[in-house]
Amino acid sequence: xxxxxxxxxxxxxxxxxxxxxxxxxxxxxxxxxxxxxxxxxxxxxxxxxxxxxxxxxxxxxxxxxxxxxxxxxxxxxxxxxxxxxxxxxxxxxxxxxxxxxxxxxxxxxxxxxxxxxxxxxxxxxxxxxxxxxxxxxxxxxxxxxxxxxxxxxxxxxxxxxxxxxxxxxxxxxxxxxxxxxxxxxxxxxxxxxxxxxxxxxxxxxxxxxxxxxxxxxxxxxxxxxxxxxxxxxxxxxxxxxxxxxxxxx
Amino acid sequence: xxxxxxxxxxxxxxxxxxxxxxxxxxxxxxxxxxxxxxxxxxxxxxxxxxxxxxxxxxxxxxxxxxxxxxxxxxxxxxxxxxxxxxxxxxxxxxxxxxxxxxxxxxxxxxxxxxxxxxxxxxxxxxxxxxxxxxxxxxxxxxxxxxxxxxxxxxxxxxxxxxxxxxxxxxxxxxxxxxxxxxxxxxxxxxxxxxxxxxxxxxxxxxxxxxxxxxxxxxxxxxxxxxxxxxxxxxxxxxxxxxxxxxxxx
Amino acid sequence: xxxxxxxxxxxxxxxxxxxxxxxxxxxxxxxxxxxxxxxxxxxxxxxxxxxxxxxxxxxxxxxxxxxxxxxxxxxxxxxxxxxxxxxxxxxxxxxxxxxxxxxxxxxxxxxxxxxxxxxxxxxxxxxxxxxxxxxxxxxxxxxxxxxxxxxxxxxxxxxxxxxxxxxxxxxxxxxxxxxxxxxxxxxxxxxxxxxxxxxxxxxxxxxxxxxxxxxxxxxxxxxxxxxxxxxxxxxxxxxxxxxxxxxxx
Numbered sequence: 001x002x003x004x005x006x007x008x009x010x011x012x013x014x015x016x017x018x019x020x021x022x023x024x025x026x027x028x029x030x031x032x033x034x035x036x037x038x039x040x041x042x043x044x045x046x047x048x049x050x051x052x053x054x055x056x057x058x059x060x061x062x063x064x065x066x067x068x069x070x071x072x073x074x075x076x077x078x079x080x081x082x083x084x085x086x087x088x089x090x091x092x093x094x095x096x097x098x099x100x101x102x103x104x105x106x107x108x109x110x111x112x113x114x115x116x117x118x119x120x121x122x123x124x125x126x127x128x129x130x131x132x133x134x135x136x137x138x139x140x141x142x143x144x145x146x147x148x149x150x151x152x153x154x155x156x157x158x159x160x161x162x163x164x165x166x167x168x169x170x171x172x173x174x175x176x177x178x179x180x181x182x183x184x185x186x187x188x189x190x191x192x193x194x195x196x197x198x199x200x201x202x203x204x205x206x207x208x209x210x211x212x213x214x215x216x217x218x219x220x221x222x223x224x225x226x227x228x229x230x231x232x233x234x235x236x237x238x239x240x241x242x243x244x245x246x247x248x249x
Numbered sequence: 250x251x252x253x254x255x256x257x258x259x260x261x262x263x264x265x266x267x268x269x270x271x272x273x274x275x276x277x278x279x280x281x282x283x284x285x286x287x288x289x290x291x292x293x294x295x296x297x298x299x300x301x302x303x304x305x306x307x308x309x310x311x312x313x314x315x316x317x318x319x320x321x322x323x324x325x326x327x328x329x330x331x332x333x334x335x336x337x338x339x340x341x342x343x344x345x346x347x348x349x350x351x352x353x354x355x356x357x358x359x360x361x362x363x364x365x366x367x368x369x370x371x372x373x374x375x376x377x378x379x380x381x382x383x384x385x386x387x388x389x390x391x392x393x394x395x396x397x398x399x400x401x402x403x404x405x406x407x408x409x410x411x412x413x414x415x416x417x418x419x420x421x422x423x424x425x426x427x428x429x430x431x432x433x434x435x436x437x438x439x440x441x442x443x444x445x446x447x448x449x450x451x452x453x454x455x456x457x458x459x460x461x462x463x464x465x466x467x468x469x470x471x472x473x474x475x476x477x478x479x480x481x482x483x484x485x486x487x488x489x490x491x492x493x494x495x496x497x498x
Numbered sequence: 499x500x501x502x503x504x505x506x507x508x509x510x511x512x513x514x515x516x517x518x519x520x521x522x523x524x525x526x527x528x529x530x531x532x533x534x535x536x537x538x539x540x541x542x543x544x545x546x547x548x549x550x551x552x553x554x555x556x557x558x559x560x561x562x563x564x565x566x567x568x569x570x571x572x573x574x575x576x577x578x579x580x581x582x583x584x585x586x587x588x589x590x591x592x593x594x595x596x597x598x599x600x601x602x603x604x605x606x607x608x609x610x611x612x613x614x615x616x617x618x619x620x621x622x623x624x625x626x627x628x629x630x631x632x633x634x635x636x637x638x639x640x641x642x643x644x645x646x647x648x649x650x651x652x653x654x655x656x657x658x659x660x661x662x663x664x665x666x667x668x669x670x671x672x673x674x675x676x677x678x679x680x681x682x683x684x685x686x687x688x689x690x691x692x693x694x695x696x697x698x699x700x701x702x703x704x705x706x707x708x709x710x711x712x713x714x715x716x717x718x719x720x721x722x723x724x725x726x727x728x729x730x731x732x733x734x735x736x737x738x739x740x741x742x743x744x745x746x747x
Contacts, residue, residue, distance in 0.1 A: 001288075002264045003264065003285060003288035003289035003290070003293070004288050006262065006264070006289070006290055007288070007289065007290045010262070010290065013504065013508070014264075015500045015501065015504070015512075023416055023476070024476045036501060039499075039501035039502050039505070039613065040501035040504070040505065041501070041504055041505045041508065044501070052452070052453070052475075052476055053453045054451060054452065054453065055450055055451020055452060055453050055454070056451060056453030056454070058453075109464075109465070109466040109468075110450045110451040110463070110464070111451060111452065111463065111464075111465050111466045111471075112466035115288065115466065116466075167521055201553060201608045202552060202553020202554060202608040202609060203550070203552065203553060203609065204550075204551045204552065204553050204554030204556075205553070205554075214608070214609065215607075215608070215609075216607075216609055217607040217609045217610035217613065217614075219607075226550075227521070227522045227550055250537075251513045252513065252534060252537035252538035252539070252542070253537050255511065255513070255538070255539055256537070256538065256539045259511070259539065263513075272665055272725070273725045301701070301702075301724075301725055302702050303700060303701065303702065304699055304700020304701060304702050304703070305700060305702030305703075307702075358713075358714070358715040358717075359699050359700040359712070359713070360700060360701065360712065360713075360714050360715045361715035364537065364715065365715075
């Protein structure tokens with residue numbers, strides 16, 4: 001893909017976000033992308049190739065939101081970013097179906113559209129080709145069912161694990177805004193039989209090997225073990241439930 | 250190596266093709282290189298450091314074919330590319346033995362010629378140094394025994410596995426041109442006791458977890474499992490035999 | 499981090515040195531950094547994010563030595579480079595505590611200072627901001643206890659393993675200068691019950707699968723198995739002892 005991009009635009013700057021997405025894991029890819037986008041230049045073109053449906057009827061698409069662009073399969077992997085877009089782009093979003101072969105490689109395989117369609121289209125975008133030239137406008141993009149936002153119900157939150165990072169930290173869908181009017185020392189987090197009291201400020205707030213809850217670098221509640229793997233110790237994986245409650249004793 | 254290249258040519262654009270070649274696996278490196286070259290700019294300089302014989306009598310070499318250059322050990326890793334070159338370069342190939350120390354790092358180790366010889370020579374090439382300046386011309390490059398091209402014998406092909414990719418797809422030496430005048434629905438592919446009928450167009454043509462045969466992104470017959478690993482399920486690895494026959498019932 | 503850097507300095511050239519440091523392994527990171535620095539342009543800015551104490555009282559720091567800069571946590575990871583600096587920089591070293599938030603990202607997490615502090619400070623350095631602007635001068639940087647340099651005591655060296663590379667080669671703290679006035683054929687290296695005679699020039703000096711001692715690409719005595727893993731075969735890891743003696747029979 002990098003060779004294809006540099007053949008079309010030799011002065012492109014290419015950055016790898018991750019090569020550690022589990023095969024076919026569209027939700028994980030969506031999470032990692034959404035976590036990275038805000039830290040990139042607003043004019044960046046983001047290309048995603050987690051594409052288990054390559055060769056099927058799923059459409060190759062490009063999306064423009066404000067100055068940013070996104071290129072990838074229409075399989076939901078861009079849905080979290082799309083959902084977050086209005087706030088950053090003023091709601092002005094255009095999406096097209098990449099159906100103009102003149103912007104693809106001459107020979108398109110059925111198994112690697114990242115190389116044959118996404119990369120050349122992204123390279124043409126980087127040269128200033130308007131997104132409308134790459135294909136027909138579409139309105140009906142695939143989106144994951146909007147994930148129920150975690151929230152307080154009386155004095156309890158029932159959240160879920162949405163990501164395990166490479167250190168084994170267990171990231172939840174529970175955002176830090178839910179704790180703004182609470183005393184963090186009174187929060188109790190429970191998962192898989194384990195229970196920790198208090199939300200700490202940093203891994204270093206506990207001893208090595210000790211389990212803690214904290215707000216991770218994505219602004220979400222996270223279970224972690226200092227210099228260890230919470231996912232391994234607790235046997236947790238994506239989709240598992242995490243309970244938050246208050247202990248006011 | 251990147252530091253060495255950028256010290257000599259600060260405006261070089263450097264792209265990693267793969268860090269996943271199994272240690273010492275020259276054939277796998279040759280396959281991955283040959284699969285990538287056609288997608289890079291024609292003026293690219295390709296450097297290969299799969300070099301189990303570093304420090305022995307094996308020569309460091311550079312090859313120029315058309316506008317493209319290749320730098321690496323003379324151990325056969327460049328042989329597949331060399332074999333494919335005439336068609337793209339008009340047959341005009343020059344090879345030199347990298348034996349001019351003025352283009353190397355001042356201190357050359359016996360264990361890492363990638364850093365000490367290949368990287369600086371490649372950087373000098375990128376600055377316009379002619380390949381002839383880097384060493385004496387050589388004609389007797391090491392080549393792997395030319396692999397018997399797979400072909401139809403009566404109504405059967407006996408092919409072999411030449412690569413397992415990181416998804417566990419099993420790539421063979423059977424090129425798609427062998428199926429141009431055949432009915433793909435009638436093709437039967439057998440390997441390790443498994444049998445699939447028909448060559449599909451894409452992974453998505455079958456259900457999740459189902460085995461299929463298709464033409465992969467390298468234009469070769471491939472055994473795959475949708476969202477799974479065919480190599481693990483079938484217990485296959487490089488060098489294994491794959492049978493293709495016709496079922497005209 | 500790359501997005502942050504390119505947002506501040508779009509023309510920065512970014513090179514990854516390693517993503518294979520074991521989690522929290524500060525000493526391994528220090529070794530890999532010290533091995534790489536001399537091969538980079540002298541004006542390079544090196545950023546290190548092996549930072550188990552992120553969020554604690556450990557300071558974020560930047561160091562200038564000659565034309566080179568280093569940005570990372572004050573946890574000792576830069577200590578080996580610092581110790582090696584006087585020879586290359588004429589002893590002129592300045593260190594600052596990164597405590598000027600105007601050079602950070604607007605929102606700083608407690609868990610990822612690499613992204614929120616180190617990357618933006620490094621990017622500002624690359625634009626010519628003087629290191630003194632980034633924070634107050636510090637003199638009391640954390641350093642590992644200076645490792646006892648390996649040396650001959652009578653006719654014996656007692657050294658230790660400081661690194662296992664990804665091929666399983668066992669790298670020691672025994673520098674090649676210790677063998678300059680010795681007959682390398684008479685050297686005997688012993689570790690974990692294994693014994694090899696002679697220091698070879700290259701992996702290729704022995705048959706496949708055979709254990710050897712040689713001077714590795716870092717200029718240090720190394721135990722290796724040609725096309726195999728010495729660390730696995732001998733069961734060795736960092737901190738293990740290696741004995742060198744003479745056999746003058």
